[in-house]
Amino acid sequence: METTFDFIAFDADDTLWHSERLYAEAQKQFTQMLSNYHDAEWINDRLYQTEIRNIHHFGYGIKACALSLIETAIELTEGRISSKEIQKIVEWAKIMLNSEVELLPHVSQIIPQLSRQYPMMIITKGDLLDQETKIKKSGLGKYFQHIEIVSQKTFESYEKLLKKYSVEPRRFMMIGNSLPSDILPVLKLGGSAVHIPYEITWLHETAQEPPRDHSGYYELEDLGQLPPLLDRITENRVT
Ligand SMILES: [Mg+2]
Secondary structure (H helix, E strand, O other): OOOOOOEEEEOOEOOOEOOHHHHHHHHHHHHHHOOOOOOHHHHHHHHHHHHHHHHHHHOOOHHHHHHHHHHHHHHHOOOOOOHHHHHHHHHHHHHHHHOOOOEOOOHHHHHHHHHOOOOEEEEEEOOHHHHHHHHHHHOOHHHOOEEEEEOOOOHHHHHHHHHHOOOOHHHEEEEEOOHHHHHHHHHHHOOEEEEOOOOOOOHHHOOOOOOOOOOOEEEOOOHHHHHHHHHHHHHHHHO
C-alpha cells in the first residue's frame, strides 16, 4: 500500500522528550528567591512579560530564559539582587542544559517503528547547541532523515522547509504539543497536523481553541496512538 505522507515531522521538546518541566522548576526556584520582594503571581507575571519582550532579541531556549530571569530579578528588586543570586541563576541554566534527556512514553518504540515506514524529520526551535545536544543524548537522531532547528515556527518557516524538501503540503504531517507552533501554521499551509498536548504548556504556546473542525487536524493523547491513526488515514485515502 502506498503511504499517504512523503514526510512526517516531529516537534522535539515536550513531544519526544520532557522539557517544559525544567523551566517550571527554575521558575519555582526563582519565585522563592524573590519571595522577600513580591508574591509568586506578580513575579511570574512580570517574568512572562520580560520573556515575551525578549523573544525577538534572544529567541527561545534556556539561555534566553536565563537572561530574562536575570533582567526580571534586577527589575523586581530595583537593583538589590546580589551577584551571588545572579550567579545562582546562571547555575540553574547550566543544570538545565546538562540535564538528562527523558523520552516521553511510547517514543522509544514508536519512532523506530515508524521510521521503517515513513521518511521522518524533526522540526524544533530553540538554541542550536542545546537542541543538537539533546538530539544526540536522546539516541533518536538516526531515525530522522532531516533535523531542522529553526528560530521560529511560523507559516513562512514551514513553507520554506516544504519547498526545500519538495514536499507538497497535503503529503506532509506535523506532530507536536504546541498549537501555535506545530499545528496552526501547518494546517494553514494545507498539511495535516497531530496535536498531542503535554502536561504543562508555556503560556506563550497556548492558543485559543484547538481547530477541531479543520480538515487534517487530529488530536491524540500520546504517541502510542499515532500508528493506528496513520493506518486509518492511509486506508481512507486509498479507497
Ligand atoms: Mg514542543
